[in-house]
Amino acid sequence: MLLPVIMAxxxxxxxxxxxxxxxxxxFLKLVDDNTLLxxxxxxxxxxxxxxPPLAICGDQHRFIVAEQLRExxxxxxxxxxxxxxxxxxxxxxxxxxxxxxxxxxxxxxxxMAADHVIPDQAAFDAAxxxxxxxxxxxxxxxxxxxxxxxxxxxxYIKLGSAMKGKADGAFDIAAxxxxxxxxxxxxxxxxxxxxWNAGMFLFRADVMLKELxxxxxxxxxxxxxxxxKGARDLDFIRLDPESFAKTRADxxxxxxxxxxxSAALVPLDAGWDDVGSWSFLDTQQxxxxxxxxxxxxxLEDARGNLVHAGSRLVALAGVDDQIVVETSDAVLVxxxxxxxxxxxxxxxxxxxxxxxxEAHPRVYRPWGWYETAALGERFQVKRIMVKPGQKLSLQMxxxxxxxxxxxxxxxxxxxxEKVFLLHEDQSTYIPLGSTHRLENPGKVPLELIEVQSGPxxxxxxxxxxxxxxxxTGGSAAATKKKAAKGKKR
Numbered sequence: 001m002l003l004p005v006i007m008a009x010x011x012x013x014x015x016x017x018x019x020x021x022x023x024x025x026x027f028l029k030l031v032d033d034n035t036l037l038x039x040x041x042x043x044x045x046x047x048x049x050x051x052p053p054l055a056i057c058g059d060q061h062r063f064i065v066a067e068q069l070r071e072x073x074x075x076x077x078x079x080x081x082x083x084x085x086x087x088x089x090x091x092x093x094x095x096x097x098x099x100x101x102x103x104x105x106x107x108x109x110x111x112m113a114a115d116h117v118i119p120d121q122a123a124f125d126a127a128x129x130x131x132x133x134x135x136x137x138x139x140x141x142x143x144x145x146x147x148x149x150x151x152x153x154x155x156y157i158k159l160g161s162a163m164k165g166k167a168d169g170a171f172d173i174a175a176x177x178x179x180x181x182x183x184x185x186x187x188x189x190x191x192x193x194x195x196w197n198a199g200m201f202l203f204r205a206d207v208m209l210k211e212l213x214x215x216x217x218x219x220x221x222x223x224x225x226x227x228x229k230g231a232r233d234l235d236f237i238r239l240d241p242e243s244f245a246k247t248r249a250d251x252x253x254x255x256x257x258x259x260x261x262s263a264a265l266v267p268l269d270a271g272w273d274d275v276g277s278w279s280f281l282d283t284q285q286x287x288x289x290x291x292x293x294x295x296x297x298x299l300e301d302a303r304g305n306l307v308h309a310g311s312r313l314v315a316l317a318g319v320d321d322q323i324v325v326e327t328s329d330a331v332l333v334x335x336x337x338x339x340x341x342x343x344x345x346x347x348x349x350x351x352x353x354x355x356x357x358e359a360h361p362r363v364y365r366p367w368g369w370y371e372t373a374a375l376g377e378r379f380q381v382k383r384i385m386v387k388p389g390q391k392l393s394l395q396m397x398x399x400x401x402x403x404x405x406x407x408x409x410x411x412x413x414x415x416x417e418k419v420f421l422l423h424e425d426q427s428t429y430i431p432l433g434s435t436h437r438l439e440n441p442g443k444v445p446l447e448l449i450e451v452q453s454g455p456x457x458x459x460x461x462x463x464x465x466x467x468x469x470x471x472t473g474g475s476a477a478a479t480k481k482k483a484a485k486g487k488k489r
């Protein structure tokens with residue numbers, strides 16, 4: 001049986017401003033009606049003899065991962081939470097130990113990144129079948145992408161000789177090559193002997209564990225102990241932080257693939273893209289002038305541009321080969337050649353502790369989402385959506401009062417000792433210091449406008465008494481300075 005393991009960590013900084021650390025690119029709908037995570041899960045679910053997937057992600061993304069898998073119709077998924085990101089070698093170790101324990105040592109483990117696009121399902125299926133045959137023969141298989149351009153942002157793999165017998169369809173690996181300069185990359189593409197390193201791996205659990213024990217014994221032991229000492233939290237498995245910290249932060253390529261004698265490669269020609277920068281839009285449908293546009297875009301005498309409009313009209317006139325990305329709180333303008341430099345902008349935002357590096361104006365929570373509509377001295381206006389059957393924590397605030405106005409659906413409100421319903425066009429007042437809760441008892445989304453007023457409006461002014469998502473606890477704001485922009489909830 002095949003166990004798909006979806007690596008759903010990462011921040012996707014080069015797709016800012018659409019991708020932010022609290023809601024990175026794997027959770028976005030960039031190419032169709034599914035998010036990249038959902039596309040990955042559905043692609044894996046279509047394979048034969050496949051087990052329900054295992055997703056591995058960070059704590060702050062746990063509810064997003066669970067909800068998106070549920071929305072995609074993926075049943076029986078397991079979600080393991082990393083205490084901290086430590087690259088792909090510890091992830092592979094955790095996945096191999098989990099597979100061995102739950103499904104048996106000969107289980108085939110398929111490590112997949114959550115943020116890849118692979119449109120040709122048939123070609124993908126054929127490559128996975130070839131990789132499975134090789135893995136059953138004791139090979140640790142990586143996938144090599146047929147290069148379509150001289151890409152300097154990827155590592156390359158040089159093909160060796162073709163394997164025969166039961167491993168037919170796989171190749172030996174002649175060499176792993178670091179990211180080249182443009183001239184070298186062009187030479188690799190022209191030769192036909194090199195593939196892009198896709199960062200996907202397929203192996204038997206026991207084979208990977210044997211190699212990890214030989215090459216990275218501390219990582220193998222740390223991952224095993226992190227699982228054994230981990231704890232159940234609702235529907236999630238939390239790895240033990242102390243044990244997981246003993247793993248070595250390294251990629252599976254450096255830790256295993258470049259050292260093992262069991263490595264193999266299966267070519268994959270299925271339209272793959274890792275959505276590593278805004279240049280990925282080049283793969284989308286172009287107009288007669290070579291422009292790719294998404295959203296409300298108007299062009300005049302403009303050629304070869306990549307434009308993403310998220311919340312308003314974006315117009316370009318007389319410019320060529322630009323990348324323009326607009327969201328409700330930020331606009332990025334760069335050239336195609338400098339697309340990889342977006343991460344430098346994100347680094348500056350992070351250094352300045354700007355909220356634009358972390359969160360969108362619309363912030364997702366397990367119960368729904370909220371977004372800030374207006375913010376001023378001593379007041380803040382938010383739009384809130386609560387999914388059917390969901391509810392916020394039972395909570396109170398030390399420094400703010402709230403007014404709620406229902407604009408769609410039905411709200412069940414707890415305020416002190418009172419519990420009552422509000423319908424559309426009805427409102428209520430939550431006094432400062434009152435214990436309160438908001439619920440959606442209906443079958444349609446609940447939307448309301450919340451007006452906060454008080455001397456401090458930061459999201460750390462919240463004390464939770466009861467929470468169905470396990471988030472009880474919290475403290476009031478310590479200083480008014482923190483309230484500065486009050487955009488986090």
